[in-house]
Amino acid sequence: MELSILLLIFGSSEQFRRVKAIKNTLRGRRTVSNLYWALQYDMLDFVDSLHGTGFGEDEVAVKQLKVHGLADTDDNFQFKLTAKGADQQEKYLSRLLPLKYLALGSRYDVAKFMRRFSFAVQIVSEFSYTNNKYYPQSINYFEDQLLKRWFVQTKHTDLPAQFHQLLNGFLNGLANDELANLFVQSLVGHGFSGLTADQIATQAHSDVTVVNLEWLQTYGVLLERVLKLPNDNPFKMLTVGLEKPIIAQSAKETFEMFVHQENGSLNTIAQKRRVKLTTVYEHLLEAAIMLPVTKFPYKALIQPESKRHLEASHPVNVGSWTFEAAKQEIPDLSFFEFRLFQIYRSKSADEN
Amino acid sequence: MKINLQSALKNEFGFDSFRPGQETILKNLFSHKNTLAILPTGGGKTLLYQMYGALSRQRVMIVSPLISLMQDQVSRLQYLGSKRVVALTSALDYQEKAVILKHLNQYQFIYASPEMLANEQVLRQIKSLNIGLFVIDEAHCISEWGPDFRPDYLNLGKVRHALGNPLTLMMTATATKTVRQDIIDHLDLESTSVEQIVLPVNRPNIFLSAKILSGQQEKDQTLIDLVRQLHGPGIIYFSSKSKAEQAAVTLSSQTDRRVMAYHGGMDTQQRFHIQQQFMDGNLDIVCATSAFGMGIDKDDIRFVIHYHLPANIQSYVQEIGRCGRDQQPGLAILLYEPNDRYLQMNLIDNTIPDRNLLQYLYQHPKALTNEDQFRVIKYYYDHGYSFDQATAVFDHSRERRLSELTAMVRYVYHDGCRRDELLKYFDETLSEDQKNSAFCCDHDIDFWGHWQNFNDKYLKQSEKSVEYRPQSWHEVIDKLFLLKN
Numbered sequence A: 001m002e003l004s005i006l007l008l009i010f011g012s013s014e015q016f017r018r019v020k021a022i023k024n025t026l027r028g029r030r031t032v033s034n035l036y037w038a039l040q041y042d043m044l045d046f047v048d049s050l051h052g053t054g055f056g057e058d059e060v061a062v063k064q065l066k067v068h069g070l071a072d073t074d075d076n077f078q079f080k081l082t083a084k085g086a087d088q089q090e091k092y093l094s095r096l097l098p099l100k101y102l103a104l105g106s107r108y109d110v111a112k113f114m115r116r117f118s119f120a121v122q123i124v125s126e127f128s129y130t131n132n133k134y135y136p137q138s139i140n141y142f143e144d145q146l147l148k149r150w151f152v153q154t155k156h157t158d159l160p161a162q163f164h165q166l167l168n169g170f171l172n173g174l175a176n177d178e179l180a181n182l183f184v185q186s187l188v189g190h191g192f193s194g195l196t197a198d199q200i201a202t203q204a205h206s207d208v209t210v211v212n213l214e215w216l217q218t219y220g221v222l223l224e225r226v227l228k229l230p231n232d233n234p235f236k237m238l239t240v241g242l243e244k245p246i247i248a249q250s251a252k253e254t255f256e257m258f259v260h261q262e263n264g265s266l267n268t269i270a271q272k273r274r275v276k277l278t279t280v281y282e283h284l285l286e287a288a289i290m291l292p293v294t295k296f297p298y299k300a301l302i303q304p305e306s307k308r309h310l311e312a313s314h315p316v317n318v319g320s321w322t323f324e325a326a327k328q329e330i331p332d333l334s335f336f337e338f339r340l341f342q343i344y345r346s347k348s349a350d351e352n
Numbered sequence B: 001m002k003i004n005l006q007s008a009l010k011n012e013f014g015f016d017s018f019r020p021g022q023e024t025i026l027k028n029l030f031s032h033k034n035t036l037a038i039l040p041t042g043g044g045k046t047l048l049y050q051m052y053g054a055l056s057r058q059r060v061m062i063v064s065p066l067i068s069l070m071q072d073q074v075s076r077l078q079y080l081g082s083k084r085v086v087a088l089t090s091a092l093d094y095q096e097k098a099v100i101l102k103h104l105n106q107y108q109f110i111y112a113s114p115e116m117l118a119n120e121q122v123l124r125q126i127k128s129l130n131i132g133l134f135v136i137d138e139a140h141c142i143s144e145w146g147p148d149f150r151p152d153y154l155n156l157g158k159v160r161h162a163l164g165n166p167l168t169l170m171m172t173a174t175a176t177k178t179v180r181q182d183i184i185d186h187l188d189l190e191s192t193s194v195e196q197i198v199l200p201v202n203r204p205n206i207f208l209s210a211k212i213l214s215g216q217q218e219k220d221q222t223l224i225d226l227v228r229q230l231h232g233p234g235i236i237y238f239s240s241k242s243k244a245e246q247a248a249v250t251l252s253s254q255t256d257r258r259v260m261a262y263h264g265g266m267d268t269q270q271r272f273h274i275q276q277q278f279m280d281g282n283l284d285i286v287c288a289t290s291a292f293g294m295g296i297d298k299d300d301i302r303f304v305i306h307y308h309l310p311a312n313i314q315s316y317v318q319e320i321g322r323c324g325r326d327q328q329p330g331l332a333i334l335l336y337e338p339n340d341r342y343l344q345m346n347l348i349d350n351t352i353p354d355r356n357l358l359q360y361l362y363q364h365p366k367a368l369t370n371e372d373q374f375r376v377i378k379y380y381y382d383h384g385y386s387f388d389q390a391t392a393v394f395d396h397s398r399e400r401r402l403s404e405l406t407a408m409v410r411y412v413y414h415d416g417c418r419r420d421e422l423l424k425y426f427d428e429t430l431s432e433d434q435k436n437s438a439f440c441c442d443h444d445i446d447f448w449g450h451w452q453n454f455n456d457k458y459l460k461q462s463e464k465s466v467e468y469r470p471q472s473w474h475e476v477i478d479k480l481f482l483l484k485n
């Protein structure tokens, strides 16, 4: 996907934002630093939503925005949208479905669902014409096995009619024929071979990236619909194993251990988990960033003394307060406490 | 075993007749004779072992050198109705490999790369199965003197013994006598115990032509003129992905044909759509790279144009063999401008290691990983070749490729029957009464002065391209699912 388009969508005209942090948030690089900036940019819902997607070079994307007068940049690969950039952002946002349908990719592997669903359509389409001479799409070994099992278990249920009904309801529900037409081109079946994103973009004078985003979003809408179906519905099996954890597994284990052994020392946890102390800090910070503010024991991790100092000396914009500046005010402040405090304040402000 | 092959072909696979050589080869296999078959591309290699497996109900193991080739074959086998097919390749991740190995006995057709078979664990698992037919595809890779030598192929003789010497079918599209003997020797077979079936290379229904142009600009213009008028479907071959993509864009905008690029650098979903569109007749032309064959079997391709010079006559014959599989007239055009030769020479320089690289690797053998580009060097290093010996091998290989390229260029400039010139490289000759001078090559008739007439007379527009195509989403879902009632 073209990074410059995503930067326009996730940029701000009020705040300089880090190109790398936006890109890494979308592709799910869960370093504490990335997650922290995702929090500051209100992008936590989009962590990993474009997993596995290739993006272009940062420099090229930024240069493109600058050349077209869409953004101002600074020396640190941060950018801020100009009025023209904000206009362009508005255009993209009005064309796309609400971004929450992209955010669904953060909680479910929508891209995988898209491939599964499209393969299932092919199988059932050829089945409805009683044709078994065709080239199956094939995804990978495990996915192919899942589709095979699914088909064997459900083919007695008049799948062609069920597919027709599901798609008819879903596409009508979009209430947007242009988008519905775009969606069906992602499919392949008997005597129908669909279109690639490039072909659609050329026909519609649109961008390939926008087409791919629209596909992900519409499949997001479809996935939500399928997830709501009762468990014995034949389509339900196509959603198996798509759910993504909000916190990475190892961070979750560290966090749970901390919660269970109330106020246990972090050193003990590091020993038990066989990780470095700094890793324990990182895991806890990830949990703090990803969980609602009330679900994280800030009190147990920021000493009352430090908290008092921090409250007394922080600037209005806590998010961009640097550790160096804070150290000037509070010499024995630890980075861990400092970051936790920033997270706490940013989240409290958001949730009020 | 008494089997009526003709009726099995019709009943189980839906074909009316065998392609040349297929029936003889199958008869050989059913009377348990090891067979070396030289079959042209599109000669229906897959059907041979698929049919043997289906009728004998035995397990078939197929060794194939390239992942992309294997994936194509797997889908082709599935297309023809066999579903118990699996491919053991380095493309599998650890978990997939473990699960597949554990359930290997559920599969009837097992594809494997030679590297996989060099793995003890994999070989042990395969040894526990009964292999009824051992197939070696692209068997010429076993020959050190062949153009595509794959050191891992040398191991296959041992593998064959380890599997208890099952019935063996060796297949390749082209192989000289020396290479054929090499194949038999390396597999530790007796020449007398191997039936050799060599099919003619000549495809009388493909018209041969070439045009020499002054430069790239003239070549581009000629390509546009041809694509505007030639009745498709067609394939245009390029030696680079970027040029293939570029040409697809130009041709789409300059002509009213539906053109797309197709190459290994594209993602699988995209490739699948394009392949399917081409099959369904929704695309007229694909701009492909020569390294990347299409897995599909499309019978009604009417022309193959080479925008870039192929590396050698063998590749050229294979690539033009993709047109006219329905036995209807097809057209092969080679466009050439003098710089094309240097493009190919650069490709040779890039594929054969130069003295400096070789020296570096001999001094730092740890860098000799199993990466594809170093595989051959590693083989010579591991087998105790000195630096000088290895240098000599690669020098020889470079010279051979250059002389193959020279032969290819000679074909372009050839002032005589092109068919004779092509067949010369396969020791094949045609008598005068086997030739049809009205439909042979651009030496025998003034093709370039009248190619539009040739086009109208011989190249038939495919019926598929005029079929009804659904437009709105309502029509699409109605078309996709045929509803009873």
Ligand SMILES: [Zn+2]
Pocket: B416, B417, B418, B419, B420, B440, B441, B442, B443, B444
């Ligand atoms: Zn001739």
